[in-house]
Amino acid sequence: MTATTIDRYAVIGHPIGHSKSPAIHRAFAQATGQALEYDAIDSPPDAFVATVDRFRASGGRGVNVTVPFKLQACAYATDVSPAARAAGAANALKFDGQRCWAENFDGCGLVRDIRDNLGQRLRGRRVLLLGAGGATRGAILPLLEERPACLFVANRTVSKATALVAEFHAAGAPNSLQGGGYDDLGRGDRFDIVINATSASLTAEPLPLPASALHPDGLAYDMVYGKGLTPFLRQAQAAGMRQLADGIGMLVEQAAEAFAWWRGVRPATADLIRRLSTPLT
Numbered sequence: 001m002t003a004t005t006i007d008r009y010a011v012i013g014h015p016i017g018h019s020k021s022p023a024i025h026r027a028f029a030q031a032t033g034q035a036l037e038y039d040a041i042d043s044p045p046d047a048f049v050a051t052v053d054r055f056r057a058s059g060g061r062g063v064n065v066t067v068p069f070k071l072q073a074c075a076y077a078t079d080v081s082p083a084a085r086a087a088g089a090a091n092a093l094k095f096d097g098q099r100c101w102a103e104n105f106d107g108c109g110l111v112r113d114i115r116d117n118l119g120q121r122l123r124g125r126r127v128l129l130l131g132a133g134g135a136t137r138g139a140i141l142p143l144l145e146e147r148p149a150c151l152f153v154a155n156r157t158v159s160k161a162t163a164l165v166a167e168f169h170a171a172g173a174p175n176s177l178q179g180g181g182y183d184d185l186g187r188g189d190r191f192d193i194v195i196n197a198t199s200a201s202l203t204a205e206p207l208p209l210p211a212s213a214l215h216p217d218g219l220a221y222d223m224v225y226g227k228g229l230t231p232f233l234r235q236a237q238a239a240g241m242r243q244l245a246d247g248i249g250m251l252v253e254q255a256a257e258a259f260a261w262w263r264g265v266r267p268a269t270a271d272l273i274r275r276l277s278t279p280l281t
Contacts, residue, residue: 007036008059009262012051013066016042020276021064024255028267036061036263048072052093062094062262064255070104070134077102086171087138092258103261106135107142109254110195110223110247115146117249117273120193120219122146128191129153130207130232131198132160132179135223139197140168144177152191153179156208186210192218194236201230211239223247229280244280249273 011021017040025038041063043051048069055063065073070089074080077093083104084090090102114120127148129136132155143151155161158181165179185191192215200207201224209232214220220236225248229237233244252273260266 005035007034007061008039008055009036009062009064010039010041010055010060011064011066012041012043012048012055012069014043014045014068016040016066019066020251021066021255024252024272024276025259027272028256028259032259032263032265032267034263034265043069049076052076056095060095062092062258064258065091065093074102074104076100083107083138083141086141086168087134089134089138091138091254092261094262103258104138105254105257105261106138106250107140108257109250109252110139110221111142111146112253112257113245113247113249113273114193114219114221117253117270118219118221118243118245120243122148122193124149125192126150126189126215127152128185128194128213130194130196130209131155132157132164133197133199135197136164139195140164140173140177144173148176148193150191151177152185153177154182154185155179156182182208182210186212190215190218194218194220194241196220196222196224196230196232201227201232204231206231206235209235211235214239214241216240216242219243219245221245221247223250225251226278228278233280246278246280248277252276 019040022038029036073090077100080102084102087104092103094101125148153161161179220241222230225246252269256269
């Protein structure tokens with residue numbers, strides 16, 4: 001009798017003990033009947049390439065990549081997707097012989113959660129994206145693909161937001177993509193969907209976000225998850241926004257995209273999101 005081959009996958013980061021990825025992917029494997037192992041690997045900060053090489057040599061088929069290695073993952077790959085190239089970072093790698101494909105599923109995970117799980121259409125809406133770092137980079141193209149009326153990137157350092165927008169315009173992004181500072185908000189129409197892609201919620205830092213910029217019937221979405229009502233969500237709630245969400249759905253949805261990319265089957269996500277969600281209190 002031939003033993004069943006078990007394919008190996010992992011998430012690589014530093015630190016990595018907090019990662020929910022092993023539990024998520026093991027649940028996906030069980031639900032879809034896929035034979036695989038999925039582990040967490042803590043790589044020394046200066047040894048990402050060596051860590052990936054060892055995993056590949058041991059038979060690894062693919063990895064998720066988290067902080068601080070997403071930029072290195074993009075550079076490591078032989079084939080980089082348009083989404084990963086636009087973000088300048090990859091959160092998933094797939095191996096086949098000498099070739100390594102890089103993808104970035106964060107942005108499409110965000111869009112799926114907002115559109116499919118939270119019931120907020122993006123087409124024709126005014127969307128505000130806070131921050132001008134890697135998380136924002138990864139979100140811009142998937143959000144633009146939904147054709148919002150306006151996608152405004154706001155950042156404390158205005159030049160970073162305007163430079164980022166100019167970079168995407170040079171690559172063909174539409175004029176609906178705009179950028180500036182927090183002082184530019186609240187001067188015109190309110191935003192229907194406000195997404196916090198900054199690290200402020202990790203440090204419990206409030207943002208200089210004017211309440212007049214937020215639409216009460218809209219959605220306030222914090223990419224950080226498991227922190228309850230972050231300062232950003234409290235600000236949105238105080239401004240009258242009725243729908244609040246954290247990033248747990250984005251986490252599960254991007255994992256489902258990676259799983260489908262590796263295995264050819266996309267797992268259902270709704271039950272797992274409910275199980276992993278924590279109350280926003």
